[in-house]
Amino acid sequence: MAETEVEGGVVVYELLGPEDGEVVTVTPGGRFGKDYPGVRDFAEALARGGKRVLIWDRPNTGASDVQLYGRSESHMRAATLAGVVERLDLGPVVALGGSGGARDSIVFAIEYPELVRKLVVWSIVGGAFSSMSLASVYVLDEIRAVRRGGIDGILALRGRAGNWSDLVAANPRNRRRLLELGAEEFERVMWRWFEAYVPKANEAIPGVADHEIRGIRVPTLVVRGGEEDIDHPKRTSFEVHALIKGSRLIDPPWPEDAWERAQEARDAGRGSIFDPWMEAVPTFLDFIDEPSTPNEPNGTSR
Structure with a gap:
């Protein structure tokens, strides 16, 4: 490695x-x-x-x-x-x-x-179903969690695609990186990434x-x-x-x-x-x- x-x-x-x-x-x-x-x-x-x-x-x-x-x-x-x-x-x-x-x-x-x-x-x-499904897997829970609990809310999130707390356990630098990024920027990026999963013709x-x-x-x-x-x-x-x-x-x-x-x-x-x-x-x-x-x-x- x-x-x-x-x-x-x-x-x-x-x-x-x-x-x-x-x-x-x-x-x-x-x-x-x-x-x-x-x-x-x-x-x-x-x-x-x-x-x-x-x-x-x-x-x-x-x-x-x-x-x-x-x-x-x-x-x-x-x-x-x-x-x-x-x-x-x-x-x-x-x-x-x-x-x-x-x-x-x-x-x-x-x-x-x-x-x-x-x-x-x-x-x-x-297609509509799988794209919207990905939105629920990757970004919707994150948006809800960060709006309710900030970065601590993200670290407490247990998602289907993998937990952010697992990333911290595997790499302790990630807690600092998330805290330095901050809740406002985290949410801003999630909204931009969410746009990708909105089905478009x-x-x-x-x-x-x-x-x-x-x-x-x-x-x-x-x-x-x-x-x-x-x-x-x-x-x-x-x-x-x-x-x-x-x-x-x-x-x-x-x-x-x-x-x-x-x-x-x-x-x-x-x-x-x-x-x-x-x-x-x-x-x-x-x-x-x-x-x-x-x-x-x-x-x-x-």
């Missing part, structure tokens, strides 16, 4: 696999860090395939510093990933991301195209305009959403595929109900929501190893 500083905050990361392997960045969803069950196993499987894999604690996850800036939380995380890649001289990289990590990786490819060679995204959030995914996604020019693999996955709708994966010229859409390498069954397994203490990702490793490695052919007509692979 190592750390570097980006935008005034410490970012904790690890590099797995051979030093001469092609660099792949792995970004999970939620406010979950690199040590959340399932993430490391997935990264290690990619590393066994010969890749140099970057796993990292995004701001507001794991042991990294709390950060609150940017147009949205995904834009902040994309800027952070760019900073890590540049400081470690890793780019251009293959960016892999699932769920919230798919959104982070898409923004990364939009904002920092010179750092991205290929893009692989799955379990993409979009011109945004296939929260907080990212369709015309921005159309600007992605790297070879892109999009995994179709599961038939019954209301958190990562099938429709959204088709929309993202349609927006990225030359992208490839594939059926999920896992069962159609994998997300629902993984949540059940997690809640029963029998696994992680990210366990199904392991089934995609061979497919992802094959795509990474293909010669790059950007800007081809959109095609669907079954």
Whole structure:
């Protein structure tokens, strides 16, 4: 485990696999860090395939510093990933991301195209239900808590996406960082980040305009959403595929109900929501190893 500083905050990361392997960045969803069950196993499987894999604690996850800036939380995380890649001289990289990590990786490819060679995204959030659901997970409780109890209210919050008190336990600097930020600025950022989750006709995914996604020019693999996955709708994966010229859409390498069954397994203490990702490793490695052919007509692979 190592750390570097980006935008005034410490970012904790690890590099797995051979030093001469092609660099792949792995970004999970939620406010979950690199040590959340399932993430490391997935990264290690990619590393066994010969890749140099970057796993990292995004701001507001794991042991990294709390950060609150940017147009949205995904834009902040994309800027952070760019900073890590540049400081470690890793780019251009293959960016892999699932769920919230798919959104982070898409923004990364939009904002920092010179750092991205290929893009692989799955379990993409979009549409009214899943976007509004994310607002309740990431910002609405925070707004209520900070208005009622200030930063102490935030530290006492027990959220579904991870607790701010856990971030302090993992990194004691975070209490001071939150206190120095103050309740007024914390609330101001939460209101700005909330705006990203308000459904808009011109945004296939929260907080990212369709015309921005159309600007992605790297070879892109999009995994179709599961038939019954209301958190990562099938429709959204088709929309993202349609927006990225030359992208490839594939059926999920896992069962159609994998997300629902993984949540059940997690809640029963029998696994992680990210366990199904392991089934995609061979497919992802094959795509990474293909010669790059950007800007081809959109095609669907079954």
